[in-house]
Structures are given as C-alpha cells and as structure tokens.
Amino acid sequence: MPATSMEELVSLCKRRGFIFQGSEIYGGLQGFYDYGPLGVELKNNIKAAWWRTNVYERDDMEGLDASIIMHRQVLRHSGHEATFSDPMVDNKKNNKRYRLDHLVKDQKADVIAKVAEAMGQSAENFPAVVAALNANPAQASEALRAAGVRDPFSGEVGEWTEPKPFNMMFKTTIGPVADDESYGYLRPETAQGIFTNFKNVVDSTSRRLPFGIAQIGKAFRNEITPRNFIFRVRELEQMEIEFFCTPGTDEDWHEKWLEARLSWWEAQGVPRSKIEILDVPKEDLAHYSKRTYDLMYDYPTLGHEEIEGIANRSDYDLGSHTKNQSELGLVARVEENLDSIAKLTIPHPETNKPVVPFVIEPSAGVDRAMLAVLSEAFTKETLENGNERIVLKLKPHLAPIKVAVIPLARNKAELVDLARSIKNDLQKLGLGRILLEDSGNIGKAYRRHDEVGTPYCVTVDFDTVGKGEDASLTDTVTIRDRDTLAQERVKISDLSSYLQAKLR
Numbered sequence: 001m002p003a004t005s006m007e008e009l010v011s012l013c014k015r016r017g018f019i020f021q022g023s024e025i026y027g028g029l030q031g032f033y034d035y036g037p038l039g040v041e042l043k044n045n046i047k048a049a050w051w052r053t054n055v056y057e058r059d060d061m062e063g064l065d066a067s068i069i070m071h072r073q074v075l076r077h078s079g080h081e082a083t084f085s086d087p088m089v090d091n092k093k094n095n096k097r098y099r100l101d102h103l104v105k106d107q108k109a110d111v112i113a114k115v116a117e118a119m120g121q122s123a124e125n126f127p128a129v130v131a132a133l134n135a136n137p138a139q140a141s142e143a144l145r146a147a148g149v150r151d152p153f154s155g156e157v158g159e160w161t162e163p164k165p166f167n168m169m170f171k172t173t174i175g176p177v178a179d180d181e182s183y184g185y186l187r188p189e190t191a192q193g194i195f196t197n198f199k200n201v202v203d204s205t206s207r208r209l210p211f212g213i214a215q216i217g218k219a220f221r222n223e224i225t226p227r228n229f230i231f232r233v234r235e236l237e238q239m240e241i242e243f244f245c246t247p248g249t250d251e252d253w254h255e256k257w258l259e260a261r262l263s264w265w266e267a268q269g270v271p272r273s274k275i276e277i278l279d280v281p282k283e284d285l286a287h288y289s290k291r292t293y294d295l296m297y298d299y300p301t302l303g304h305e306e307i308e309g310i311a312n313r314s315d316y317d318l319g320s321h322t323k324n325q326s327e328l329g330l331v332a333r334v335e336e337n338l339d340s341i342a343k344l345t346i347p348h349p350e351t352n353k354p355v356v357p358f359v360i361e362p363s364a365g366v367d368r369a370m371l372a373v374l375s376e377a378f379t380k381e382t383l384e385n386g387n388e389r390i391v392l393k394l395k396p397h398l399a400p401i402k403v404a405v406i407p408l409a410r411n412k413a414e415l416v417d418l419a420r421s422i423k424n425d426l427q428k429l430g431l432g433r434i435l436l437e438d439s440g441n442i443g444k445a446y447r448r449h450d451e452v453g454t455p456y457c458v459t460v461d462f463d464t465v466g467k468g469e470d471a472s473l474t475d476t477v478t479i480r481d482r483d484t485l486a487q488e489r490v491k492i493s494d495l496s497s498y499l500q501a502k503l504r
C-alpha cells in the first residue's frame with residue numbers, strides 16, 4: 001500500500017538521507033531543499049529514465065542544456081515579465097503574505113462558500129471565484145474579511161489587503177556594475193532556453209519537422225507560499241520537452257504525447273489509476289495555450305495535484321521570439337518583437353515554405369516526480385512473526401542502491417575482504433551504486449536496505465569462506481530479495497550474470 005500521509009514520507013526522507021531542509025544549520029530556508037546521499041541517486045535515476053525514454057529510445061529528439069541565467073529580453077518577450085505572477089494578499093495584523101488562491105482553498109467549506117457568494121460565484125467553480133477576487137481587489141479584501149478567512153499561521157481571522165500581482169521571477173545583477181541595464185533572470189522554466197536555441201539546433205542537426213528538444217535542469221520561482229515539502233519549492237528541477245510540429249498536426253501530437261507520458265509514469269511505478277487527466281477549461285488556460293492536459297497525481301495528504309502539464313502552445317513561443325513577425329502568418333497573438341535577430345522558421349515538410357511550427361510541451365517536475373515515486377513505493381507490511389517492516393518497493397532501475405554486499409561479521413577480515421572484492425567486481429558492471437555494508441548487525445542492515453529500497457542484499461558468511469558446517473556452500477553467497485524476502489544461495493562466479501539479469 002502506498003504512503004498514506006506526507007509525514008510518513010518526510011520522516012523517512014530525513015531519517016534515511018534522501019532529503020534535508022536547505023541551509024538547515026542556520027535555521028533553514030523556506031522553499032529550498034538539499035538532496036542527500038540517497039536522494040541524489042534516486043533523483044539521478046529518475047532523470048536518467050526520462051532521458052532514456054524521451055531521447056535515446058526515440059528517433060525524433062535532441063537534447064540540450066541551456067544556461068540558467070537568461071537575458072532579460074528573453075523573459076520579456078516570452079511574456080514572463082508581464083504575466084508570470086500570482087495574486088497575493090497580506091494580513092495587516094502580522095504582515096504574513098499568502099498566495100490568494102492557496103489561502104482561500106485551505107479554508108473550511110462554509111468560509112469558501114461565503115467568499116464565493118460575496119463575489120457572486122458558485123463555490124463549485126473555484127477558479128471562477130479566484131478570477132472574481134483578482135478582478136475586483138477592493139471587493140475581494142472585504143469579502144475575505146466578512147467571510148472570516150483565517151490566517152493559517154495565527155489561526156485568527158485576518159485583516160486582508162487587496163490582492164495584488166507578485167512576479168515570481170528571481171532577478172539578479174550581472175557583472176560588476178549594478179545599474180538599470182545589468183540584470184538578468186534565473187529562468188522560471190527550462191523551456192525558454194529551448195526556444196532561444198531552436199535555430200542553433202536546427203542548423204547544427206539538420207532536423208526537419210516533426211522533432212523535439214529535451215532538457216532537464218533547474219528552474220527558480222519565488223513562490224509566495226512554498227509548502228508541502230518538495231511539492232512546491234522555490235528552486236525546482238524540470239524535465240521538459242518542446243516538440244515542434246507542422247500546424248494542423250498539433251492536436252494529434254498532443255494526444256500521442258499524453259499517451260507516451262502516462263506510459264512513462266507507469267514504468268516508474270506511478271500507475272495510471274492514480275493520475276487524473278485534467279483537460280484544463282478554456283477560461284483557465286495560460287495565455288499561450290491552445291489546450292492543456294494537467295496530469296494530477298493523487299499525493300498523500302494533498303490529494304490530486306499537478307505532477308506534469310502537457311500543453312499545446314501553438315506557435316506562441318517561436319512567434320514571440322522571432323524577428324519579422326508580421327510576415328509569418330502567426331496564429332497566436334504575440335507582443336511585437338523588435339529585439340530578436342533570428343528568424344525562427346523551418347521549411348514546411350510539404351510546401352518547403354518557411355513556417356513557424358506549433359509546439360507540444362510535456363513539462364514534468366523532478367521534485368514532484370520524486371515525491372510520487374517515493375509515495376507509490378512506500379509500503380508497510382506485517383511479517384509472519386508479527387513484526388512490521390517499512391519497505392520502499394522502488395522499481396530496480398530507480399533504486400538508489402542496487403545491491404548491498406554484507407559481510408556477516410565486521411571484525412572478521414576474511415569475510416570483509418571477500419565482501420569488498422565482490423562489491424568491487426559488481427561495481428564494474430555499471431548497474432549503479434553497489435554498497436559495502438559492514439555495519440555489523442545483519443538484521444539492522446536488512447531493515448535499513450528495505451527502507452531505502454535496495455532490491456538485493458548479498459551476504460558473505462562463514463560457509464562462503466569454507467568455515468561453516470556445509471562444505472558444499474563454499475564460494476556461494478546468500479541473495480535476499482527485498483520484496484519477496486526469499487533467500488537464495490548463489491555461486492560467487494554466477495553472481496554477476498544473476499544480478500545483471502535481475503537489474504537490467
């Protein structure tokens with residue numbers, strides 16, 4: 001059974017070294033997390049699985065790693081300077097600041113109903129309530145107060161300001177002079193680096209439509225209320241694809257990508273039955289989107305929340321960043337661009353005339369992926385002897401440690417030396433991290449490796465070195481299967497092929 005609460009996951013992640021609060025020894029920094037020894041392995045494995053499926057196993061994709069700090073013109077013409085903002089409100093009583101929609105959503109049902117009524121909306125249509133609050137700031141602050149909207153920090157009814165937009169981009173100075181011109185932004189999504197490199201990739205690879213560019217990397221959002229562990233953070237990582245296709249084929253590609261992405265999640269242990277597909281209503285679509293599917297995973301404690309967005313972005317992005325916009329017959333409404341020096345077109349596959357392609361964008365968060373994968377793998381079992389065990393039933397390709405090699409006694413040099421040499425041989429197979437686990441107590445070692453999801457433990461005991469009761473067991477080791485708890489005796493000489501077959 002998957003995790004039933006976020007607390008279970010938070011506690012496991014801290015206890016076993018997956019995830020720590022950022023800057024913890026100075027009291028922590030809200031919205032920033034550090035990935036520990038096992039977290040970095042799991043994260044790398046998720047990213048590698050995504051890259052393998054979306055780049056290596058397809059014939060229509062290229063990869064990219066663009067820089068994080070971007071020219072302000074990029075984020076001006078992408079629309080982020082003007083629109084990448086969330087409405088926020090302050091509580092005048094304690095100066096705490098909240099994202100308006102989060103604040104209202106977390107109130108009791110009767111309070112939400114009162115806010116909705118005051119704004120002339122139905123509580124069932126929550127986005128419409130938020131839209132009405134944003135559109136009528138003065139009425140909104142009165143509605144929040146009259147409905148008795150409580151401050152989540154103090155628990156008391158707040159004295160709420162009018163909502164105002166808050167741009168979520170991190171701005172930074174570039175170079176030694178801090179003047180009005182010398183600033184850039186930390187990218188709020190990786191996508192823009194793909195659009196600005198579109199021409200470079202086309203020119204250097206001779207790609208023709210349809211094709212896509214994949215990128216994994218950090219993005220930064222100054223979220224007003226970061227919360228729910230790594231679900232909403234200020235420094236996040238994204239796995240994004242911009243898939244360029246001929247206008248008119250976009251709807252078809254949108255469906256294909258939806259299917260491809262669901263099947264990828266399934267292969268990572270996140271079943272379709274736990275993902276709701278939200279066909280985002282027209283009135284809630286981002287300004288660039290023709291249609292968007294949000295994949296809503298059923299997170300413990302939070303319920304269904306977005307794990308990935310798959311948007312049909314039309315020709316908005318390349319159309320916004322290209323020069324000569326007026327000659328290109330753009331479908332999307334874009335702001336005038338007199339700064340770009342590149343024409344972002346590609347020959348139409350049938351007419352050979354220059355065309356600005358449409359874009360399908362599957363965009364997933366690595367941190368949210370990690371939370372979902374951990375949540376699905378988390379299992380509490382009662383054993384035959386009545387003891388309870390916690391086991392992370394991660395898919396082997398995602399497990400941070402693939403095999404733990406354990407000498408039965410840590411003070412017996414011949415056991416430890418042989419275990420080390422087995423570990424070194426297995427490490428050379430390139431399966432991922434193999435750990436020499438010589439902490440001594442075999443029971444504790446098994447428990448630890450269950451909890452961190454190690455699929456196999458290999459134990460070197462006295463029989464292995466010919467000092468046990470059964471001479472026929474010399475040069476064999478015990479392999480313990482994490483999920484079935486079955487133990488098998490295998491010859492050391494067969495170990496590599498045995499584990500390769502199980503883990504590849």
Ligand SMILES: Nc1ncnc2c1ncn2[C@@H]1O[C@H](COP(=O)(O)OP(=O)(O)OP(=O)(O)O)[C@@H](O)[C@H]1O
Nearest residue numbers: 221231232233236306307308309363364365367368
């Ligand atoms: N603050 C964040 N922390 C962690 N992951 C995030 C954050 N914002 C976005 N993501 C991830 O990046 C993906 C694509 O970003 P997108 O801009 O579509 O998110 P969003 O619609 O702004 O998300 P939300 O509505 O939850 O704020 C999301 O599906 C999510 O997995």
